[in-house]
Amino acid sequence: MKRTITLFLLLAVIFMPAKAQDVENVKPVKNVILLIPDGTSLATVSMARWLQWYNNPDQPKLNIDPYLCGTVRTHSSNAPIGDSAPTTSCYMTGQPSRTGYVSTYPENDGDNDIYPTDPARAFQPLTTVLEAAKMLQGRSTGLVFTCEFPHATPADCSAHSYNRGKYEWIAPQMAHNDLNVVIGGGVSLLPEESEAYLKGNGYGVFKNDINGMRSYKGNNMWALFGDKEMAYDIDRNPAEQPSLEEMTRKAIEKLSQNPNGFFLMVEGSKVDWAAHANDPVGMATDFLAYDRACGAALEFARQNGETAVIMVPDHGNSGISIGRRDCTGYDKLSKDQLFHQFSLYKLTAEGFAKKVNSLPNSEVQNIFREYAGFELTPEELDALNHCKDYKNSPIPASERSTDGKGSLYSGSLTSFMSKLLTSKTCFGFTTGGHTGEDVFLAAYHPDRESLPVGMHTNIELNHYLCALFGMTHGTLEDLTAQNFVxxxxxxxxxxxxxxxxxxxxxxxxxxxxxxxxxxxxxxxxxxxxxxxxxxxxxxxxxxxxxxxxxxxxxxxxxxxxxxx
Structure with missing residues (x-):
């Protein structure tokens, strides 16, 4: 098997473009923090920055802005557009994989494969940077996120499956991979056996217990919030669920006790979810929550002097644009005309759906006045009342219909809210799915000569992450050949x-x-x-x-x- 692996590694190198960063000259560090805003296109960053600046004139820049240094071309093994599973997998393992594959070698797809793949290795689990740092160097490891914990991106770091939806395979792997700190969503998804394993090995396990998480004195902990995913940041009850920034600070506090160093992955998970829903409020506000977490990581890194921070999305999503064809004269609108209404939104589309379902129909206009800064027109109110999952509609469910009506009438209650909120802006979307454009790369390294400048492939980003720990991609391949036979x-x-x-x-x-x-x-x-x-x-x-x-x-x- 080793001979086969070496042959296909050589073929991959031959077909690979030149490195944007000479990893041999990267200075290793003690700690690495990787922060991923899932499904974040560059227009999302621009929209969030404008929103922050409009609401806070003294904050024209994001925390990531001084550290922007390049781009990353991210893709699956056999397609230019990838989902979170194979794209973050590649960051973790150095091997592009197929849609839905979690740190697992892809099946060969002939001429469709972007780089050569070895048919004999199909479905083989691939060692991740996190696993290598733990196994070879005794570093602490941690994951922070707002989705449920077996979801694609956190799973990519610490589990292996050709099917990202097989939580019954992924969840126990994550528990048994001896991660030191896990903070995020998914209370209902932690198996009893996994919880028993964690507690039996000295972990603090906290479920919907924010005070327990905050007061825990031990260094090994799992803290989960929400039945599955956590709330969007703008919808979040701060008395029940911590912010991504707080979770990041807590993880760093625990992990940094290890004299050998640590690896931490932080995901702004639901930027992607909001993009799928074409919800600009969720996209912008959850990205700003992610940026605040970046601020916390950068603050630690600058003070610590032995920490590198890498900030990069796994792929784009939604094809969002600041400007829409049917918004006449949008390119000449002032900042007030473009962003004032947007700045008044106090809930995501999902948040609005939950709010109108929690209060009587007579309160609908008050809800929109308070949380959106406008009242519904008669047509908009009629469209809301015809939503099949609107619990408080005065129209009986059997009499609701979207036939022959406008675009606002189609889809779920949350979809209606997304379309409604977007209709008051000049933002546009091309899709409700992933997109294939390059994503931004930002980084901090105590040695500026070791920064990853320029355009990188997702493979090269893995090589850079390995170099930060003084390893090579070959190290990961050797561990795979030893541990996944x-x-x-x-x-x-x-x-x-x-x-x-x-x-x-x-x-x-x-x-x-x-x-x-x-x-x-x-x-x-x-x-x-x-x-x-x-x-x-x-x-x-x-x-x-x-x-x-x-x-x-x-x-x-x-x-x-x-x-x-």
Whole structure:
């Protein structure tokens, strides 16, 4: 396998463009903080900056602005436009992958592959920068985000799956990967076994407990808020859910206690969600929340002197523009005409939907006067009342119809709110999906000569992240070759029996035997049981991954030693 890996690495290098940054000359640092605003196009940054400046004339610039240094071309293995799973996977592993793949080697797609891929490696888990920093250098690791914790971007750092939606595979991997700090959404998604594992290993586990998170004295913790994702920042109840900035500061406080250093990934998750919904309020305000988290990370880095900070989206989304064709004369509008109405919005589209569903219909105009700065026209009020998921409509559900009506009438209540709020601006959208433009790159390094200046590919950004830890991409490949080997190769001289899952949502287990010894392996965990009666528990420094596509367990090669 090593020979095959080396051959395809060589082919990838031959077909790869020249590096924008000479990583051999990058000065390694003690700590690395990577901050990703998911699905953020450059126009989103501009819109957020204008909103901040309009509301606060003494703040014309964002925290990231002095550190903007280049762009990143981000893509899947076989398509120029990627989703969060393969794009952040590439940042983490150096290997572009397919839509939906979480730090997993892609299937070969022939001429569609942008760089050569090895068909023999399809579905193999790939070691991430986070995992390498933990395993090789003893650094602490942490994740901060506002989506649910098994969602694509946090999962990309600490789990492996060809299907980003398989939370039952991803969630236990994240718990068993021994991350030191996890703060974000997803209370309902933490399995009982995973919670027991964390508590049994000395973690503080807090669920919808902001005071517990704030007062906890230990350094290892999971703090989750919201049944699944957390609220948008502008909709958030600060007494119940912390801001992204506070979560970032808390994670840095805990992780920085390790003398070996740390790796922290912070995601402004719901910029992307708002972009999918074509909700400019959520996009701008959640990006500003992300920028405040960047400010916290940069403040620590400047004071610490041994920390690098990288700020980069994983892909664009929505094709948003400041200017819309049917907004006549938009290019001559003053800043007041472009941004005054926008500055009056106090809720996202989702927030407005929840608000009107929580109060009687008689309060609708008061809601819009207070939270949007305008009243609904008769046509807009009629469109609201015809929304099928508007609970307080005076029109019976059976009598509501969108047939033959205008564009405001189509879609859900949240979709109606997005269209309504946008209609009062001159912003435009081309899509409700991802887009393929380059994304911004901003960075801080205590040694300015080590900054990543220019246009990078997503592969090269991984090489830069590795260099910050004094590693190379080859280091990740070596760890992959050691820790994610097919069980048929590791145990080729022994009897292997795959025990079927007990139910549809479960996964099979693996039993390997010789005459005197036995290894019992459960996937998506770092725990292996030795002995026919389970006499001994072995804790690995990586997780075992099962792939149903090829009925294969990927595990450390050294496990064979327990049978020899």
């Amino acid at each position: 097919p069980h048929t190769e590791v145990f080729k001289d022994f009897k292997c029996e795959i025990i079927p899952a007990k139910d549809e949502k479960g996964s099979p287990s693996l039993v390997v035997k010789n005459k005197k010894k036995q290894v019992n392996i459960t996937p998506f965990s770092n725990i292996v049981i030795l002995g026919k009666k389970g006499q001994e528990e072995v804790r690995l420094n990586s997780v075992v991954v099962y792939v149903d596509k090829n009925n294969t367990f990927y595990l450390p090669a050294k496990l064979v030693e327990y049978l020899q």
